[in-house]
Amino acid sequence: MNQSVHATCSMLDVQQVGLQINQSNILKDVSFSIKAGQFVGLLGPNGAGKSSLLRCIYRFIKPTYGQIQLLNAPIERYSRPEYAKQVAVVLQDVPEQFNLGVFDVVAMGVTPHKPLFSSINHKDKDDIAMALEKVGLSHKSNQMFSSLSGGEKQRVMIARAMVQQPQLLIMDEPTSHLDVKYQIQIMELAKSLGVSVLASFHDLNLAAAVSDHLLVLQNGELKAQGAPLQVLTSELLSDVFGVCAQVTQVPNAHSEQTLVPHIRYHYGYIQ
Amino acid sequence: MNKFALSALSLAVLTSFVSALSLGVIAIELSDIWQALLSYDATNLEQKIIIELRLPRAILAFLAGGGLAMAGLILQTVTRNPLADPYLFGVSSGASFGVVLLFAFTGVQAGLVLSGAAFAGSLLAMSALLLIAKAQLNNQVESMLLAGVALSFLFSACTSLLLYWSDPQAITAIVFWTLGSFSRADWQTLWLPAIVVCLSVGCMLLFRRTLNAMLLGDESATTLGVNVTKLRLGMLLLSSLLTAVLVAMCGGVGFVGLMIPHIVRFFVSQASTAGLLITALSGGLFMLWVDIVARTVLENQELPVGVITAAIGSVFFLTLLVLRKRTTASI
Numbered sequence: 001m002n003q004s005v006h007a008t009c010s011m012l013d014v015q016q017v018g019l020q021i022n023q024s025n026i027l028k029d030v031s032f033s034i035k036a037g038q039f040v041g042l043l044g045p046n047g048a049g050k051s052s053l054l055r056c057i058y059r060f061i062k063p064t065y066g067q068i069q070l071l072n073a074p075i076e077r078y079s080r081p082e083y084a085k086q087v088a089v090v091l092q093d094v095p096e097q098f099n100l101g102v103f104d105v106v107a108m109g110v111t112p113h114k115p116l117f118s119s120i121n122h123k124d125k126d127d128i129a130m131a132l133e134k135v136g137l138s139h140k141s142n143q144m145f146s147s148l149s150g151g152e153k154q155r156v157m158i159a160r161a162m163v164q165q166p167q168l169l170i171m172d173e174p175t176s177h178l179d180v181k182y183q184i185q186i187m188e189l190a191k192s193l194g195v196s197v198l199a200s201f202h203d204l205n206l207a208a209a210v211s212d213h214l215l216v217l218q219n220g221e222l223k224a225q226g227a228p229l230q231v232l233t234s235e236l237l238s239d240v241f242g243v244c245a246q247v248t249q250v251p252n253a254h255s256e257q258t259l260v261p262h263i264r265y266h267y268g269y270i271q
Numbered sequence: 272m273n274k275f276a277l278s279a280l281s282l283a284v285l286t287s288f289v290s291a292l293s294l295g296v297i298a299i300e301l302s303d304i305w306q307a308l309l310s311y312d313a314t315n316l317e318q319k320i321i322i323e324l325r326l327p328r329a330i331l332a333f334l335a336g337g338g339l340a341m342a343g344l345i346l347q348t349v350t351r352n353p354l355a356d357p358y359l360f361g362v363s364s365g366a367s368f369g370v371v372l373l374f375a376f377t378g379v380q381a382g383l384v385l386s387g388a389a390f391a392g393s394l395l396a397m398s399a400l401l402l403i404a405k406a407q408l409n410n411q412v413e414s415m416l417l418a419g420v421a422l423s424f425l426f427s428a429c430t431s432l433l434l435y436w437s438d439p440q441a442i443t444a445i446v447f448w449t450l451g452s453f454s455r456a457d458w459q460t461l462w463l464p465a466i467v468v469c470l471s472v473g474c475m476l477l478f479r480r481t482l483n484a485m486l487l488g489d490e491s492a493t494t495l496g497v498n499v500t501k502l503r504l505g506m507l508l509l510s511s512l513l514t515a516v517l518v519a520m521c522g523g524v525g526f527v528g529l530m531i532p533h534i535v536r537f538f539v540s541q542a543s544t545a546g547l548l549i550t551a552l553s554g555g556l557f558m559l560w561v562d563i564v565a566r567t568v569l570e571n572q573e574l575p576v577g578v579i580t581a582a583i584g585s586v587f588f589l590t591l592l593v594l595r596k597r598t599t600a601s602i
Contacts, residue, residue: 055490058493058494059493060490060493060494079496080496080497080498081496082496083496084494084495084496085496087494088494089490089491089494091488091490091491091494094487094488094491095351095487095488096487098347098351098353098486098536098541099536099537099539099540099541100486100487100540100541100542101540101542101543103540104483104540104541104542104543105487105542107542108480108483108484108487108495108542109495110480111480111481111484111495111496111497112495112496114480116477116478116480117477119544144540164495
């Protein structure tokens, strides 16, 4: 694994970050860091502050206090295009009142790399074609974005992020209303890019299977973080998520030696 | 495909210009048009009609059509509302109010001052719109549309009030102007809309990538490195200027800004450069023919352009409604 080669290099450092909106604490003293090439999963029940934390990191909102560093420099110091060259984001869903071609959506990824006057050149076109091929949608390049299925749309958004050529990919529940097949496909695609990934998840088993490191948020506070095996325990599941569950260890799909936690929920809460 | 559409449209625009020069109360032969364009003879009546009346008028109609389609496209892009239009957003009513206010108190009927008053009026409407929409950031798009319609009524009411107090002669002139017409086109005033429309198309081409990035939401645009607030404000200003200049020159010509981008979007991806040029050209082409119809359909009389565009626009809206119903019913 080439992850260990860069393992000392820090991609993102979040230090004591807090966010207050209308006197209520959305985030409180959140600190963690992401190493280069690491896949980090962000977990937490609805309203725990997952999206707010990610929004602070991709600079859509400014934290009330604390500091966030990207590649050892405070994120405010980057210009907007400079930051967009380092950090790409795939959101849960995107509005689509407009008729947009699939190619044009992916081509949006070159925006931070291009000065105002220039137009898309051959290299950009090749990059876009390659990204579309990687997500398996080359044949739909000329179709309209709105005609695609939910899974295909998210694959297009990942292709757009690939064209952006970031060091860090942030995903805010990119698979929440997709079929199981696409949930796995999207996450494995993100993992295959070889860049650092910070993704929030709804499905705990999926998070455990693909993440190197997990963060658990509850009421704006970081409740636990670490390797999936250490973090996902039945105590934490009942404490944070309010479910009764049994956690077993199963071998990873790719290597028999690595074990990942597997959650089996108990049912029958309402008698 | 897009290149083909562009060249076909350019050809259509060229032939429509020739038709606009030849058709009218007096039908003029092609050879005379050719003669007038090559060696203009001011003593020849037919040549004089072509150069002094029909040519500036056709150019103004083309500019107004293209410009209003652009203004609509800008509003639709930055508010992400396919139904946005200078008329529905109250920008045009604001501009009209500015013009009528100046007209009622000073009697000024033309010139730069009028455009200035129109711009002030449209800016007033746009600032009010932004202030109202900013208070409710969550459903910005819906509240913007509702606020726009409310503002449009408010400014119309103010305009009517001014008319009520004006003398009958002024009222006739104002009413004729609010119905929309290109009859005031002449070579001395044509430069202003020409510059503003060209400037807008240039700005749209220059910022097309960042504008397109906004189509998938503010959040998505921010992650692509776009300063959304600044770009939106600049583009809203540009569309106010465009609307104001055209309203001051041509009066109330509605629905073009809504209709043309809507139709073009149906065929061409919104994010393509060709789509932008196709929208501008189609708007101009449409308006050229509306003006030809306005001049020729009634004998010895001119139909107001605004009446024709409003009639076509309402039919368009109803057709859209019926088609939408049919597609949802089939699903």
